[in-house]
Amino acid sequence: MSRYSRRPLAGFAALAPCAALIASVASVALVALGALSACSSPPSRFYTLAGGLASSEVRSAAPPLLMIDVAAVDVPAQVARSALVVQTSATRVDVLEQARWASLPADEIRLALSQQLAQQLDAIDVSRSPRPAGVSVYRVKLSVQRFESWPGSHALIDAVWSVRALSEEAVLTCRSVVSEPVGAGNDALVAGHRQALQQIAANVADGIRALDAAARAHRLVRGQTAPPCPAQ
Template identity: 45%
Template sequence: MIAMQSRSSRTMVRTFVSVVGLALLTACATPATRFYTLGTDAEPTIAKNTTSPALRIDVRPVKVPATVARSQLVVQVNPAQVQVLEDDRWSSALPDEIRDALAARVSQQAGASAANAVGRDEEVPVYQVGVDVQRFESWPGSHVLVDVVWSVSRSAGLEPLSCHSIVSEPVSGGYQAIVDGHRHAINAIADQIAAVVRNFAATAADRPFSPAGASSRTGMTTLSCPQFIDGARTAVDRAAAPRSGA
């Protein structure tokens, strides 16, 4: 009887050790999840603020295509197929990643205050930025492409200036290269937005504003969508056409 209990105990111990060992091996075999962000690595040159009082940048919630509106990175396999990467994810929702990156970069380049750095009761001009991402493509070992319709409007409620920017950045192999490519593309678009904000701010606060292409009157200031200055990028910039239902 004692011998049978001893053998039973040894069997239970061996079974327990085997289960623990298998669990450890499974844990070791599971790849670690990698998280990425579109935040800048270093602060860019801050443009001089030529206006007084300070500016405030308000980037509205960003719209992105449903295909990439998830925490996982999504890469193109071919024009008709994508791959969702379970172990490579954004540190926050992609619309929030884009919004935060744009808000930081535009504020820095326009010499503006951060959106939450100015009290609501303070008399400062607020520039609202609307962003609608049409395409957000990742082609491993080839390029990334960001296609965005964006607009800038003053707090006075005047008609906004709407622009359309398409940026393509070459990337090497690896998913980190894809994230870096998207970061560069977002920064390039943010620089365009900041240029428009600076042009807005350079006009008198009470001077009427007319978007490019609109009929102008004496004393009106007409602004146009800025061009990329980096010849290495493929970019198309134009006044965005009104969309039905917008």
């Protein structure tokens, strides 16, 4: 019995190098597959609508004549995501998972609008700060009805906005529809949306100026009507 019991052990010993070789080959294959997977996944790119204002403009140290309070922005549900959503036809959109906003579109739009208004009006946004006495504060509300990205064609923003002095009763409610032609690529789309937001901010700034002028001229008169919407 003893002479036969050693044969299986000898067989297993002979197979041991083969098992080690198979394990080594499998390990190399897994590493290679991991490397191929890493190479095949393109890195995500992040875009923002805020920032990029002229750095050469220096704000005055004097207190501003008015302040703004930019509220949270409403956007359509289909674009309320971090990935870019592009329009490919009247009935189809593509979600670009590798092209993403730096923050949610509603936050990007609110921040960009706040920055543009602060620059154009030489004002400051006090939405998260105490409001000082003796300075007019204007509440700005923006509701985006359409936020469309057509690659190689145009970027469109359709928004309803309102301005109201916190110390007055008059409210100015208007609509801005801006379409900017764009070239190919996501960079061009984002640049088009930035330009559209700049135009909308200019409309809102004109509305604030008109409302502020009316409020100063009739500060003691209650129930005054708001001025007409500014021309686009």
